Amino acid sequence: MTASEVAPPRRVLHAEWSALAALFALTVRQHTHGRRLLVLALLYLIPCALAVLLRGVSRAPADALEFALVLTLLPHGLAPLTALLYAAGVVSDEVEEQTLTYLLLRSVPRWELYLTKLLATLCVTVVLVSTAVLALYAAIYAGTPEFWSVALPRAGVVIGVMALAQFGYCALFGFLGLVTRRSLVGGIAYIVSVEGVLANLDFVGRSLTVVYYVRTLALRWLDLPAEQLRQCQESWGMTEMEKLPSSGSCVLIVLGVGAVVAAVSALRFARSEFHVKTPGSD
Amino acid sequence: MTPIIEFDGVSKWYGDVIGLNKLTLHVPAGVTGLLGPNGAGKSTFLQLATGQLRPSQGTVRVLGQGVWDNPALNRLIGLCPEQDAFYEWMTGHDFVRTCARLSGMGRREATAAADRAMQLVGMTENMNRAVKGYSKGMRQRTKLAQALVHQPRVLFLDEPLTGTDPVARRDLIDVIRALGASGCSVVVSSHVLHEIHSLTSRIVLLHRGRLVAQGHVREIRDLIDKHPHRIVLVCDKFRELASKLATCADVDGIKFLDRESGLLVETRQPDTFYARLPGLALSDGLALREVYSEDDNLEAVFKYLVNR
Numbered sequence: 001m002t003a004s005e006v007a008p009p010r011r012v013l014h015a016e017w018s019a020l021a022a023l024f025a026l027t028v029r030q031h032t033h034g035r036r037l038l039v040l041a042l043l044y045l046i047p048c049a050l051a052v053l054l055r056g057v058s059r060a061p062a063d064a065l066e067f068a069l070v071l072t073l074l075p076h077g078l079a080p081l082t083a084l085l086y087a088a089g090v091v092s093d094e095v096e097e098q099t100l101t102y103l104l105l106r107s108v109p110r111w112e113l114y115l116t117k118l119l120a121t122l123c124v125t126v127v128l129v130s131t132a133v134l135a136l137y138a139a140i141y142a143g144t145p146e147f148w149s150v151a152l153p154r155a156g157v158v159i160g161v162m163a164l165a166q167f168g169y170c171a172l173f174g175f176l177g178l179v180t181r182r183s184l185v186g187g188i189a190y191i192v193s194v195e196g197v198l199a200n201l202d203f204v205g206r207s208l209t210v211v212y213y214v215r216t217l218a219l220r221w222l223d224l225p226a227e228q229l230r231q232c233q234e235s236w237g238m239t240e241m242e243k244l245p246s247s248g249s250c251v252l253i254v255l256g257v258g259a260v261v262a263a264v265s266a267l268r269f270a271r272s273e274f275h276v277k278t279p280g281s282d
Numbered sequence: 283m284t285p286i287i288e289f290d291g292v293s294k295w296y297g298d299v300i301g302l303n304k305l306t307l308h309v310p311a312g313v314t315g316l317l318g319p320n321g322a323g324k325s326t327f328l329q330l331a332t333g334q335l336r337p338s339q340g341t342v343r344v345l346g347q348g349v350w351d352n353p354a355l356n357r358l359i360g361l362c363p364e365q366d367a368f369y370e371w372m373t374g375h376d377f378v379r380t381c382a383r384l385s386g387m388g389r390r391e392a393t394a395a396a397d398r399a400m401q402l403v404g405m406t407e408n409m410n411r412a413v414k415g416y417s418k419g420m421r422q423r424t425k426l427a428q429a430l431v432h433q434p435r436v437l438f439l440d441e442p443l444t445g446t447d448p449v450a451r452r453d454l455i456d457v458i459r460a461l462g463a464s465g466c467s468v469v470v471s472s473h474v475l476h477e478i479h480s481l482t483s484r485i486v487l488l489h490r491g492r493l494v495a496q497g498h499v500r501e502i503r504d505l506i507d508k509h510p511h512r513i514v515l516v517c518d519k520f521r522e523l524a525s526k527l528a529t530c531a532d533v534d535g536i537k538f539l540d541r542e543s544g545l546l547v548e549t550r551q552p553d554t555f556y557a558r559l560p561g562l563a564l565s566d567g568l569a570l571r572e573v574y575s576e577d578d579n580l581e582a583v584f585k586y587l588v589n590r
Binding site for chain 1: 335355365371381383387392428
């Protein structure tokens, strides 16, 4: 070995963990500093305000509001949109802002870098969606006798189901952000066409959507009263419970597919080049 | 001398555009200047040497190791990138400390390393201010601090003096020289020969992705000094500055630029001219805001070298 050559530094596990913890914290801080948080907070306020308004003005029943806002608007619109806004930018935001260089130059394998950023993004979106769920249940049930006995346990279940959905959505939109520059447009098109339209068609294709498993778990776990359960089943075209996948299958499918997509994305990120354009276009 | 950086038949294409063209170059330890006009391939060279890009052809080795997909090597190298990019909402210290943490340091170790690095680049006083409020010089110093916070063995600096005021330029040159003297190998890119000359006498010339010349700065200087150097000065009192410069024997010509407060000065004695700048910047409230060299003269020399 010549004087200029050095033995490759060994991977020091605690140093790598320290770097990954720092990257996790950095990503969380990035997400909480952007305008996106403000936009989402405003978006989440709309259904909450709507629930308070409808309860006060038209005395809308709580179960109808819960169905419309918590079980429809949230999983179909707000939750995937939250995942899209954050996960699609996991890498592309760093490329756009030209800060990716600072991350690629560190002694962390690229695939770990991607997965850590994705995990931090998942945590942020889960916290946001969970807050939205709690706020919605509070807006719908606050001041009623069912608030403590019904609403809060259901909120817990919905938070669990939505966290699972966020895992699938974040993995998917993270991948989308890596393969196209128009990830926001593509993501919105996906949310509308696949998670919106396809999930409502009663045929095997809907088992490709995240919403299908969210709905199945909601039907199995939420312990809804018979009337409310029937309303959900009819609206979603899922009247035959025995034909729906088991809860365990739903969880495994979403986790499994999400993990595979995340792994493929990490691999793609590890093999990709990110050419930074310099002021002189050098 | 044994090379620390080895490029063997390296080419890099971006679609139809050639970034580097069959470059074979061995850079020894010490301070080396990478000189070339915009588009010469300097940044591509640095991005390949730091493992951000994969060569389309050929091999790149730093400290005897392949650089692509070699995160362990990153502990031994540092890069001060050209792009003026930061996490703007952070303070300078927070930014450098975060970079230290990303290099695997613990919290206390990272804080101490960031303190040291910021002190080294003369940013201690301003390190707790938000980066978004920094001047160009402060931003360059902070970028340099993040590159050396983990004490790398090889440091790559991409146009570190661009857009800085004369005082910051002087300070940064001193810091880079000190790093070289301390045993750190430094590769510094620039399109201004004078900048490189103030750092090292060993230079590599690139033009359109190819190695044009490599060697002692004197040989290149002789070629370049046949052409007038063109230097842009930005100053609020640019008319007063122009009248002051008009009396200097080393100034061959002065032109007012279309852009506000700008002067284009031509000189065949750049050393004398640059030596005068810090004094000018401090005297009579002239307060130079920006100094940079147009690379037309360099382009002419490159054309000469390529076509000879």
